[in-house]
Amino acid sequence: MSFRNDFVWGAATASYQIEGAYDKDGKGRSIWDEFTHTEGKISDKSTGDTACDHYHRYKEDVKLMSELGIKAYRFSIAWSRLLPDGTGRVNQKGIDFYNSLINELSAYGIEPYITLYHWDLPYALHLKGGWLNDDISDCFELYTSIVAENFGDRVKNFITFNEPQVFTGCGYSEGSHAPGYRLADKDLLRICHNVLKSHGKAVRALRKIVPDVKIGFTSASSPLVPMADCDIEAARSAYFSCGKGNFLYSQSFWHDPIIFGRYPEKILNDYADVFPKATDEDMKLISAPIDYIGLNIYTGSFVKAGKDGCAQQVSCRPGHPRTAIGWDIIPESVYWGTKFYYDRYKLPLYITENGMSAHDCVSLDGKVHDPNRTDYLNRYLRELKKSAEDGADIRGYFQWSLLDNFEWACGYKERFGIVYVDYETQNRIVKDSGYWYRSVINENGENL
Template sequence: MQWHFQKTFLWGTASAAYQVEGAYNEDGKGQNIWDAYCQEIGHIAHGENGNVACDHYHRFREDVKVMREMGIRNYRFSISWSRILPDGTGKVNEKGLQFYSDLVDELLANGIEPLVTLFHWDYPLALHQKGGWMNRDSSDWFAEYAKVVVDALSDRVSYWMTINEPQVFIGCGYAIGKFAPFEVHQAKDLTRMTHNVLLSHGKAVQVIRKYAKKKPVIGFAFATACCTPEDTSPAAVEAAKEKSFAFTKGRFPFEISWWADPIFFGAYPKAAYEILGEENMPEILPGDMDIISQPVDFYGVNIYESKAAENPDGYAENAYVGCARTQMGWPVTPEALYWSPKFLHERYQKPVLLSENGMACHDWVQLDGRVHDPNRIDFMKRYLRELHRSIQDGAEVMGYMYWSVLDNFEWADGYDKRFGLVHVDYQTQERTIKDSGYFYRDVIATNGEAIFSDTWEDVKA
């Protein structure tokens, strides 16, 4: 058994524009739905918002140096659509575009490969007021935006992700009302939005393929892990696989097959027509599915815990009395990184990129001036060991992006939850690399061998 990952493995970390940038109304930036709706009382813990966040907009050079100190080789970040196009379409904000160009240059100068995500939830308010994802024109708006970004950055950027976690921004933003714009819609609206999001993805893929100056590597970053089997018997494995890709009426916006099957198979799951009914399915015009099923190069997936059915009267399938949980309350289920890449690769026949994985835990700067987070180090070892095992057993996995590089604005939870490898003091904006950041440096330097050590000696430079 090889105790390291393949030489081409992408080791990196990730962030999202609204969660880290701040500068919400500077240099010509337009408002997005999080800018607007975070201001309404009752949506976000403590009434917080991303107006300042980690001030990454002003401190990105400092942050890149911190990444270099941690040995980060790849950085996945998202573009703020409304920073580039304040009205969502039309006139380009050159200062906003320059920020991302400067960020890319700074990353490359420090030996860090940029991975660009075009959309990570921060939908332009001006377009939301025109119907947003409900409006069929939304896919053309997104294609226009993609073209602006590709024209500006593709001479230096090779890796592209179109859309981050549509399961979450549609499911939580428009089905259950937990995230911006905090709306609740019925199935017919949700399927219509889904179709327009998928058309947006497909048109963006077309734009990148046509206009990229460097040969592009294109995918997306979906949510939802696969289920894990009760045991390793063939029957249990097959049952877990079927549950992973099943279609259910109550949670269909969150289902893997609802989003991925149209991209890879050119059609929505047959079960969707049976369960939702023809009357609730989206209107599909000639050519739509060809656009949606544009070939991609990888399947990006964000995984924090295994997929499991909820139980309102007890524990979800992936939990039990006294199980380990992160600060988010999510069960610690390392096996998710074994079964998910395996099942996803088998079904969709594309390399898998772990575009997010990580944990929130109770971090603070301790009396010695350091941030000691042994739970996170243990979490990373357990999950990465399972990912390594999945690769050894045949899953094609191209990389791992730890979420996140910095503590940041955690959406409806405000700033209470800390996912970062780097601690951020939100009063002073001081950055402190956590023990886990130095551990990850060792993981990268040894191409994964460090995860197999039962102890870890801090070798802070």
């Protein structure tokens, strides 16, 4: 059995990680521009100033997608490229760039999926409080309206936010990502509520301007994998747990308000004294219907039920395989993550990111041989197909990433692409895994 006949086979990127041209053609600065230009923030002391130079090489990159048979391309808009100050004046050259990219995709029959926010907040808005400023949701609605008005005639699929768990957790709690803050829970809860209100206002703007739009919200997810059937309910319960100390990375904290119109009861009780005021109007706004959920799944954890019925994490055996970045390879995480999500929320699902960092290099024959990535993708896609066969409504898969790119705090140390990038020459080389992925697309997963 294959995936559904209209299954979406894609690849994904993010603006700051590939575009470069950080100060060209009227673009404003983002928090990542500032963060990477601050000493000691990036492990290899690099920046995204040039990255993959996709801003100037997008035609070459779109042609590569076409050659690999990719049917859909998920990319993000750099907010400060359109609105240098985050609001107010519109930068026409930024509009022109994304129009040209979308038109190029259309010329090759590749469906664009736009992510509105993939972490690069305009620095001008950051100086006004950023996500701590309660007015940020109005700014996001304005930005979304400009995107919709300019691109909505050709783009019908939009994702409002990518991985709010990570940009709030790493950026505002742990301090390892831009803007590098370590805030108290009271402030973090306020940020999260403002993000969710921004999501709701973006949905409102998209529905108003693009009548046939399809809207999603993408979550970072490291699913809990039950060791045996008797552990399934413990894994499920722990996977959606939400309380003091774990709310930023919780699955239910972000999706329950969007799907059910309410925050998990435990988080409200745990933080009754500091939780931001969530009015009925807020919750109605946040829970405006969406069309699908995106899940970014790379790894997970094995669990079993303890004597009290609660999930206990089971350590991987010594020598368990890991990717170059150090993440455990657990293909079953895709099966259980999509199963648990579909059981709970009953919405169509896309894997909006999945891939592997590997120690890639150009071999003597001038090619990039990455059998470990091919094996990784094969194993994860087999588990995704199993989930679809068992009843989860899986609509598509976006491999992360099309190109090697700037990997946030790791700089250029990690290579996730199915296309190799020489950052000095900007030469692109399709890796063996890219050609393998082409065959999977051509056969709609029958060969997995």
